Amino acid sequence: MVSLSDQNPLSSFSCITIKIGSALLVDARSGKLRQQWLNSLATDIAALKSRGVDILIVSSGAISLGRSILGLTGQTLSLPRIQAAASAGQVALSEAWRDALAQFNITTGQILLTPNITEERRPYINARNTISTLLDLGAVPVINENDSVATAEIRYGDNDRLSARVASMIGADCLVLFSDVDGLYTAPPGADNGARHLPVVKSITKQIEAMAKGAASHLSRGGMTTKIDAAKIATRSGTSMIIANGTTTNPLAALTKGAKHTIFPAKQNPAAARKRWILGTLDVKGQIHVDRGAANALLGGKSLLPIGVTKISGEFEHGEAISILDPDGVEIARGLAGMNWEEANLAKGKKSEIIIGMFGHMNRTELVHADNLVLIATKGISP
Ligand code: GLU
Numbered sequence: 458m459v460s461l462s463d464q465n466p467l468s469s470f471s472c473i474t475i476k477i478g479s480a481l482l483v484d485a486r487s488g489k490l491r492q493q494w495l496n497s498l499a500t501d502i503a504a505l506k507s508r509g510v511d512i513l514i515v516s517s518g519a520i521s522l523g524r525s526i527l528g529l530t531g532q533t534l535s536l537p538r539i540q541a542a543a544s545a546g547q548v549a550l551s552e553a554w555r556d557a558l559a560q561f562n563i564t565t566g567q568i569l570l571t572p573n574i575t576e577e578r579r580p581y582i583n584a585r586n587t588i589s590t591l592l593d594l595g596a597v598p599v600i601n602e603n604d605s606v607a608t609a610e611i612r613y614g615d616n617d618r619l620s621a622r623v624a625s626m627i628g629a630d631c632l633v634l635f636s637d638v639d640g641l642y643t644a645p646p647g648a649d650n651g652a653r654h655l656p657v658v659k660s661i662t663k664q665i666e667a668m669a670k671g672a673a674s675h676l677s678r679g680g681m682t683t684k685i686d687a688a689k690i691a692t693r694s695g696t697s698m699i700i701a702n703g704t705t706t707n708p709l710a711a712l713t714k715g716a717k718h719t720i721f722p723a724k725q726n727p728a729a730a731r732k733r734w735i736l737g738t739l740d741v742k743g744q745i746h747v748d749r750g751a752a753n754a755l756l757g758g759k760s761l762l763p764i765g766v767t768k769i770s771g772e773f774e775h776g777e778a779i780s781i782l783d784p785d786g787v788e789i790a791r792g793l794a795g796m797n798w799e800e801a802n803l804a805k806g807k808k809s810e811i812i813i814g815m816f817g818h819m820n821r822t823e824l825v826h827a828d829n830l831v832l833i834a835t836k837g838i839s840p
Contacts, residue, residue, distance in 0.1 A: 464715030466699055470631040472511040472592070472727075474696075475502075476620035478636050481703045482518040482553075488525025490518075490549070494706055495557045501709035502597065503561035511592045513627065514565075514599045515620035516554060522546035536609075543604035554599045564596040569603035573611050575622045579776035582793055582829070585626050589828070592627070621687035625694030628727035632691050633712070634684055635703025640719030641681065643668055658721045661689055688721040695727035732831035735778065735791060743771030743779040743798055745824065752783040755790050756832065760823040763804035763812060772798045779825065790832045792825035 467473065477498070484491050502512050520539060523546025524530050529538060547569070555565045568588060574580040591598045600623055602613050613619040617634060624632040644652040658665055669681040684700055691698040701718035705711060712718060747755070751765020761781060773779050774797050781790040796804065796816070801824055804812045809822035 465713045466715075466718060466720055467505070467510075467631065467633075467709075467713050470510065470697070472513075472627065472629040473505070473631045473633060474513040474515060474620055474624040474627070474629045475709070476515040476616055476632065476634045477517065477703065478616070479517040479521045480637070481635060482516065482550075483521040488521060488530050490522065490553050492553075495553060496560070497706035498703075498708060499557035499561060499563075501707055502558065503563060505709065506561075506563060506595075506597075511629075512597050513588065513592070513623065513629065514554065514597060515616050515623055516550060516599055516601055517616045518550050518553075519543045519546035519601055519604055522549045522553075540605045547601065547605065550601065551599065554597075558597055564594075565599045566591040566596050568598055568600045570600060570619065570623070571603050571607045571611055572613060575619075575626065578778075578793070579774060581626065582776035588623075588627050615683045617683040617687040618690060621690035621696070621698070624691055624696040624698075625727075625731075628731050629696050630723070630727055632687070632696050632698045633709070634687065634698065634700050635708055636684075636700065637702065637704050638681070638700065639702040639717040640700045641665070641668060641685075654717065655719050656717075658688070658719060661685060661692075661721070692721050692724050694731070695723045695725045695729060697721060697723040731828075735793060735829065735831045741771075741780045741791065742773035742777040743769060743794070743801075745769055745779055745781045745801070746786075747781060747783065749784055752789055755781065755830065758827060760827040761790075761792065761825040761830065762809055762822065763801065763807055763824050764809070766801070766805045766824060769798065769801050769805060773801075774798075775800075781825070781830075788833055790825075790830055792830035795821050795823045795826055795829070 482491055482495060506512055520543050523542030523544065526545045526549060527542055529542055534542065551567045558565050568584065570584060574584050588598045602616065602619055620632055620634065639654070641655045641658060642652045643655065646652040666685055669685040688698045698721040699718050701708065701712050701716060745761070745766055746768040747761065747765045748767055751761060754765065755761060773794050775794055777794055778791060779794050780788050781792065783789045794801065800816050803815065804824065812822045
């Protein structure tokens with residue numbers, strides 16, 4: 458017999474990114490918000506949050522809403538008009554999410570991203586800090602692409618891949634893509650009677666990619682191909698991804714009761730993936746020598762505080778990679794700087810109480826926050 462938790466694909470996740478396509482939120486004919494559907498999703502989100510699950514929303518719909526707000530429906534739009542529609546629509550989209558979740562006393566915060574934010578280290582870390590601070594404060598970040606300024610060369614263009622980047626950025630353990638299909642099929646279900654639904658895709662093979670090419674999803678800008686691209690980004694970084702049908706009301710509740718879906722299980726856990734990114738991707742811009750107390754604190758999983766720093770060399774900016782050395786000069790960790798080199802030099806050896814307010818623009822007192830730090834195994838332990 459199958460128990461309820463076996464049927465619930467979300468039961469083991471504690472941080473879930475949910476991607477909502479335009480056509481789920483905006484009625485194609487009227488260009489108006491599908492308010493009842495949004496309210497039902499807000500009910501589901503509140504239920505998950507009350508169980509301690511962090512939720513992030515990646516919501517499309519700005520351009521669709523903006524078209525009707527600006528009286529531009531039923532016509533092909535020039536790029537400046539699309540961007541104007543995105544601008545007007547984003548205001549309405551943000552308000553819609555704020556009001557829907559406010560009914561459950563949940564606060565929202567808006568973040569608009571473009572690839573030059575998510576692919577460059579400093580803006581990436583900055584955006585990640587903002588999003589994780591919102592989550593720490595119990596809010597739901599509502600994210601979209603900054604369509605009104607994104608240029609053709611520097612844009613995601615689809616929120617499938619954007620949501621995967623966001624989920625991996627934040628270390629979410631699950632990404633749910635709601636669209637008009639209940640997952641991946643071996644062939645287009647309408648056209649081929651032998652089409653078989655795939656409940657689990659453990660690895661994205663050439664065969665899986667070929668299946669995605671054949672599948673159409675009229676509600677989603679990206680179709681199935683961008684969903685498979687999203688699955689690659691997500692699973693590689695430690696985020697499991699689910700494709701599910703979001704067209705009915707209470708789509709999250711339906712999923713928790715076992716509604717049909719395809720899951721792409723993560724390849725590893727999110728913390729490891731983020732730390733691997735720190736170890737593997739970045740140039741080291743500075744060296745931080747620490748005292749024994751700080752070295753032990755780091756090995757115990759703590760953040761690096763300036764009080765334990767004895768010497769700093771190199772010039773680094775906030776968010777850049779730095780290396781941390783113990784009193785014997787052995788590199789024990791790498792991390793992303795929470796301050797630039799000038800601030801770090803001023804803060805060196807000082808207590809956190811003194812550092813607060815020292816730089817005016819920030820209240821952070823860690824030179825490297827534990828979340829941005831990876832220990833380097835020494836003495837024969839393989840990294
Ligand atoms: N960012 C676009 C919007 O808000 C949607 C992109 C997508 O649907 O994938 O209208």
